[in-house]
Amino acid sequence: MQQATPDPPLLDVEALTVCYRARAGLVHAVSDVSFQLGQGETLAIVGESGSGKSTTGLAIMGLLPTDRRTIVHGAIRLTSKSGSVNDVLRLADRERRRVRGNDIAMIFQDPMSSLNPIYSIGSQIVEAVEQHRRVARREAIADALRLLGQLGVPSPDRILASYPHQLSGGMRQRVMIAIALSCRPRALIADEPTTALDVTIQAQILALLKRVQRETAMAVVFITHNLSVVAEVADRIVVMYAGRIVEAGPVREVFKSPRMPYTRSLLRSLPRLGHVPRSGEPLEAIPGNVPSPLALPSGCTFHPRCPHQVAGVCDGLMPGLERCAPNRLVRCARWREID
């Protein structure tokens, strides 16, 4: 999306497609998704349940199942610390494990299920450090203490000795971030990292991620359904619906003038504290439901819920992803007419 630079982008996802063979048929979880991510940049992938945003994150981490029921196409090229470019989808397991953690790390919505309940926090951070760096145990522990201190954890030594169930949700997420950052990855995939947290703790974690990013020039893929969070943290946004990108561009531009009717409706349905409505004033809602991946509508998958849909146009062929401005993409047959 940016001007051609001599360096390849840090992360280059090209035509990623993920399908699952289910009993009821072929489920298209992700269809033809492409985007790039530069150093120090934050890209938000936004979508509702079933949009394919989390599957995209798992694919980048090389965490999709490798059984015969899962079909993956496309390329996910990652520039490693050494400068070599690897396709995550084509790496051998061993190589992939090296890339994971070292070059790219991931944090999830629910830190409780990502942490092992029977090991102390300390041993889990130390394990992560030892997996990737040849260091003595004492050094790994010192590293863990330093990391937690940097992440604003009060009395890190006490946290190291505790077990996941003894910590609050916000503290567990800090520990997950510490583990993710322990090998100084160049990119972080954050899948709904603050969704399960209170707004006050969410604000702390977002500020923390921003600070880490400023200090390390780490790139972040921020997967979320919360557009207000996107407005706070991201440089660029990719909006997904039913497995496809439907709009992409710089956050400021997309928020100012969304082109795809889905993005427009999502933005209008946000409760805004800036101009608070009087009680009783309805929120703008999107009618209908998110379609099931097993029964996707014909043509544009959003057309049954779209206020601008025209029979014979929107329900026929799937519209392509078009460039509507220098840095912007939109998937809508009528984007030129509806303004």
Next chain:
Amino acid sequence: MATTSPLLQVRDLSKRFEVRRGVFRHIAGHVHAVEAVSFTIDRKEVLGLAGESGSGKSTLGRLLLRLIEPTSGQIRFDGNDLSRLTAAELRQFRRRAQIVFQDPYGALDPRMTVAEAVSEPLIVQKLVASPRRARDRVAELLALVAIGPEYMDRRPAELSGGQRQRVCIARALSVKPEFIVADEPASALDASIQAQVINLLANLKTRLGLAMLFISHDIAVMAHLCDRIAVLYLGRIMEMGPSFALVTRPRHPYTAALLSAVPNPDPELRRERPLLEGEVPSPVSPPSGCVFRTRCRFAIAACASTVPPLRQIDAGRFMACLRDDVP
């Protein structure tokens, strides 16, 4: 008198849970879940209850429905003390007050069809003469929440999250309640569906004249639905008032902090803001004096020794803070 007094009057309500430890399960302390809370809810009024996890908002919602018993204090529903209801009166109360939970996946029995789930309260309360009559009523109720009659014989697995929550709302409405506790009814749903559910509740409030306690951690959503908002912190009401005034001009430092933590949906207004540091203290040993003082930027020495009373600062506006000059 019954029609002019508030529907619900809560006075000095407290709930403490025992914390038991050791082989002999001795009482090691108490979780102060709700502490000396007083408020009223009028007929046809929606009171929003805002607060972080651990603030006691769900406990308070359950106390109001007598799903759990208070440690002390009094709840009057339509003038009657809830703790003194006879078995028959309690049954009557269960018809008049209902609850909608956060998780519509856990709230519906996967083996029951939509019609069975929605008609169950009608049958329990013996409000329908025959199953056939129940079906007509179920269709009516589903229409009220915008679900077509073709869903009557489907099971929860065939419904989306938003549809399930609508079914739960229809079930709560089946017995024609006057009061509903809605405990984070939209929080588990997709962004585009949350607005649908909030609008539905607002619509039902107007059409059916329902009174509601709307529990949420999302204060931004509350302004759309609620007449008044009460902000809870460690089981105590910090501030209470008309929602528009409270959200646009918060007076308690905690309310102000909670509002400033809400991410702003306008990327042009991205800013560094004062963060509320630390986490909610343990409700087993809450701080002395004002429970918020340990995280408050404006705390003074007196805050550690004096429990600030919830005092009136304006018409209909209350707050529990010693200082008048902040935030």
